[in-house]
Amino acid sequence: MARAFASVSVGEELGPKTMPVGRGTLVDYANASLDQNPIHQDEGFAKSVGLPDVIAHGMWTMGAAATLVSDWAGDAGRVVEFGTRFTAMVVVPLDGAELEVSGVVKSLDEATKRATVELTATAAGQKVLGRCTAVVQLD
Amino acid sequence: MPVNEDYVGRSFPPVGPYAVDPAMIAAFASAVGATDPVHFDSEAARAAGYRDVIAPPTMAVRFDQLASREYVQDADAGIDYSRVVHGEQRFTHHRPITAGDELTAQTTVDSIRMAGGHAMITVRSEITAGEEPVATTHSTIVVRGGE
Numbered sequence: 001m002a003r004a005f006a007s008v009s010v011g012e013e014l015g016p017k018t019m020p021v022g023r024g025t026l027v028d029y030a031n032a033s034l035d036q037n038p039i040h041q042d043e044g045f046a047k048s049v050g051l052p053d054v055i056a057h058g059m060w061t062m063g064a065a066a067t068l069v070s071d072w073a074g075d076a077g078r079v080v081e082f083g084t085r086f087t088a089m090v091v092v093p094l095d096g097a098e099l100e101v102s103g104v105v106k107s108l109d110e111a112t113k114r115a116t117v118e119l120t121a122t123a124a125g126q127k128v129l130g131r132c133t134a135v136v137q138l139d
Numbered sequence: 140m141p142v143n144e145d146y147v148g149r150s151f152p153p154v155g156p157y158a159v160d161p162a163m164i165a166a167f168a169s170a171v172g173a174t175d176p177v178h179f180d181s182e183a184a185r186a187a188g189y190r191d192v193i194a195p196p197t198m199a200v201r202f203d204q205l206a207s208r209e210y211v212q213d214a215d216a217g218i219d220y221s222r223v224v225h226g227e228q229r230f231t232h233h234r235p236i237t238a239g240d241e242l243t244a245q246t247t248v249d250s251i252r253m254a255g256g257h258a259m260i261t262v263r264s265e266i267t268a269g270e271e272p273v274a275t276t277h278s279t280i281v282v283r284g285g286e
Contacts, residue, residue, distance in 0.1 A: 002187075019172050032167040033201055049221075058225045063171030063197040070195065075187050076175045076235070079196040083229030083277075134196075 014103035151209035206244035256284030
């Protein structure tokens with residue numbers, strides 16, 4: 001069931017939600033997304049091009065962050081707009097990493113029953129997404 | 140070879156159609172940690188008003204990538220993919236991507252901005268099912284200049 005517009009207020013907080021990411025996660029994401037860039041899977045290759053270690057796909061991070069909004073909306077199909085800048089890498093060492101995602105309702109549009117949610121995503125204490133905003137169609 | 144600024148406004152041939160099936164959606168949803176039953180359970184999806192299971196919002200990138208390859212791999216576009224960084228991504232969904240869709244995607248180069256030796260390129264892909272608009276994606280890639 002999608003969330004009711006009348007039940008939502010500006011300033012309402014989403015999360016925080018902590019999501020683990022390991023090397024296996026990135027292999028699964030590479031296969032599902034068709035993005036097989038070796039910097040997301042092969043530690044030796046990643047280091048050979050000057051990266052600190054394997055890094056997550058920016059689009060994995062964006063997709064993981066989307067789950068917080070989808071779950072809050074009550075229906076993933078209600079996320080009608082979603083955008084972000086990629087501001088820092090999520091480094092994924094052999095023993096894995098964690099992404100922490102939180103959000104806040106920034107504005108509500110009475111006419112369309114849409115909410116604009118701003119998301120914050122951090123890994124190892126650093127913000128990895130910038131201006132990450134979703135527009136959600138509520139009931 | 141530098142990024143070719145003459146490509147602004149150019150549209151590339153549409154790619155597809157690509158069939159969307161429940162396994163593709165479930166694999167993508169699992170990989171991003173999504174647990175919403177609308178991705179996995181066709182009855183839950185139908186109860187929410189959809190024809191069948193629906194894709195997570197960022198799965199549109201799969202079709203965007205297939206379409207934008209036509210541009211990125213164009214020999215005269217001047218894009219060295221080993222120097223590309225993903226700067227920004229936006230999605231507008233006209234309706235969710237749904238199992239059973241046959242999707243076509245077409246990329247247009249919206250802008251190329253040169254700054255400090257780098258090229259910032261924004262491309263748009265229109266994802267459609269037949270004549271029906273499904274999603275519009277905007278991707279900004281940065282092609283880092285040589286050292």
